Amino acid sequence: MPRAGWVKPESDQRLSDHLALGVLTRVFTPEVVDEVLVERGRVERRNRLLPARVVVYYVLALALFASCSYEEVMRKLVSGLEWASGRPHQWTIPTKAALFQARKRLGSEPLRALYEKVAMPLSDARAPGSCYRSWRLMSIHGSTMSAPASDANIEHFGLPPSSRAGHGGVFPQVRLLGLVECGWHAIVDAALGTYEHREQALAESVVRSLRPGMLLLADRAFFSYRLWDLCRSSGADLLWRMPSDSVVPVEKRYPDGSFASYVHSGTRSRADDTAGIAVRVVEFVGTASSADTDHGEGRIHRLLTTITDPEAAPANELVRVYSQLWEIEAAFDGLGTHERGRGVVLRSKTPDGVIQEVYGYLCLHYAIRSLMRSVTWPN
Structure with missing residues (x-):
């Protein structure tokens, strides 16, 4: 129950969520993500609700918010990216089936290449x-x-x-x-x-x-x-x-x-x-x-x-x-417990999805360690 003087926030988004997503985009920048997508032939030939770059960050967000549903992870991702860019816009949250198909189109290779590049x-x-x-x-x-x-x-x-x-x-x-x-x-x-x-x-x-x-x-x-x-x-x-x-x-x-x-x-x-x-x-x-x-x-x-x-x-x-x-x-x-939670099983029911997801966790783990290093030794 809120204390006297407290105001209930209009959104359940937390500042820590925005900052965590900011760490991912700082280490795995949009420019590097786009470069990997071009190298791996995953650039779209037509506009989609879920472009490949967004799907890459979505896979990273799945690792970051391991206890959240597919749709909730996307809500956090969109809100975090809007907060980081300062450019809010209306966007329809895709269905679970649409998110599954977008991950399938992307495949595991771009996530592996992104991890190995950075x-x-x-x-x-x-x-x-x-x-x-x-x-x-x-x-x-x-x-x-x-x-x-x-x-x-x-x-x-x-x-x-x-x-x-x-x-x-x-x-x-x-x-x-x-x-x-x-x-x-x-x-x-x-x-x-x-x-x-x-x-x-x-x-x-x-x-x-x-x-x-x-x-x-x-x-x-x-x-x-x-x-x-x-x-x-x-x-x-x-x-x-x-x-x-x-x-x-x-x-x-x-x-x-x-x-x-x-x-x-x-x-x-x-x-x-x-x-x-x-x-x-x-x-x-x-x-x-x-x-x-x-x-x-x-x-x-x-x-x-x-x-x-x-x-x-x-x-x-x-x-x-x-x-x-x-x-x-x-x-x-840290890879197996702190990011995923103790005893948590990966989400994907296909081998390529599992591999994609594991590289998402590897990227997240590396981003966290990179942040720790930059805070401790900024120069």
């Missing part, structure tokens, strides 16, 4: 956790998102084994692999797949975004000779945890406790693969307070790194750097 690392040396010495810290991480249990989604994305056996959830799972900067937790590249896709295979798609001067952190689930060699060939340095059952020879022991070793494909004999890939191994002991539940208190674990000079990166420092890997979970928690 997303890039945000951090600089001033941001806590963004760098180690001269390296920009990056991480890779995998997660899943639940899609509606339509026949098309189940056939395309697949169900977890527990669902197929009649236990647990019944939602198809979209597998998502992200390359994340450790400073602002911005997801700067991503790969999508079905539940059956292995994270190692998806990770090969984000190697394109690695650069010299980066130090890539990764959990033991990502280790394979092929992926290690691909990432190493990008010029970036690597710091990955090894699987617990891996055996690595000690070639030379250094004063900081680390040692020189090598990794090889395992498909050839030692005689045929004499050199392998030179690495340095850092051992550490798991603690009860470790964020990695697989560490195990008192167990010895190993990190592999391409930084072979112990003076350039001492072993104890690399162990502390590796602990930042778990901060990446906050980035995916």
Whole structure:
């Protein structure tokens, strides 16, 4: 009940809604959206109630207002764009069927292209956790998102084994692999797949975004000779945890406790693969307070790194750097919970709609991180 002196607003639109939409149009400007639409051949040949540019922003707004109906999201979008431009005009809210058809015409490709065109690392040396010495810290991480249990989604994305056996959830799972900067937790590249896709295979798609001067952190689930060699060939340095059952020879022991070793494909004999890939191994002991539940208190674990000079990166420092890997979970928690709400399932009942929607969430997540960066470090 309103207090004395309060006046009931004429509209249920909140200033926070307008500002949130303003963040999207600031990061994903109309000029960039139009450029993507031209590149992807989505420019209209006739005037429509829902032009392609509006539909792109509508998909982003679906992620922003995840708990609202399709029509309510469009009402918020139109009101927000009018507020931002200062040019109100009469506009009929399309039906749910019209919105569905507009999204179908647009497809997922423009949203993917928009995300890939804009997303890039945000951090600089001033941001806590963004760098180690001269390296920009990056991480890779995998997660899943639940899609509606339509026949098309189940056939395309697949169900977890527990669902197929009649236990647990019944939602198809979209597998998502992200390359994340450790400073602002911005997801700067991503790969999508079905539940059956292995994270190692998806990770090969984000190697394109690695650069010299980066130090890539990764959990033991990502280790394979092929992926290690691909990432190493990008010029970036690597710091990955090894699987617990891996055996690595000690070639030379250094004063900081680390040692020189090598990794090889395992498909050839030692005689045929004499050199392998030179690495340095850092051992550490798991603690009860470790964020990695697989560490195990008192167990010895190993990190592999391409930084072979112990003076350039001492072993104890690399162990502390590796602990930042778990901060990446906050980035995916932000994508999966803060934007969507805990336990929320995606809306789309077609595979292409699901993919379009996931890229909408990736764009939203990047826009929020970009805003946080600009507020903290405006120059």
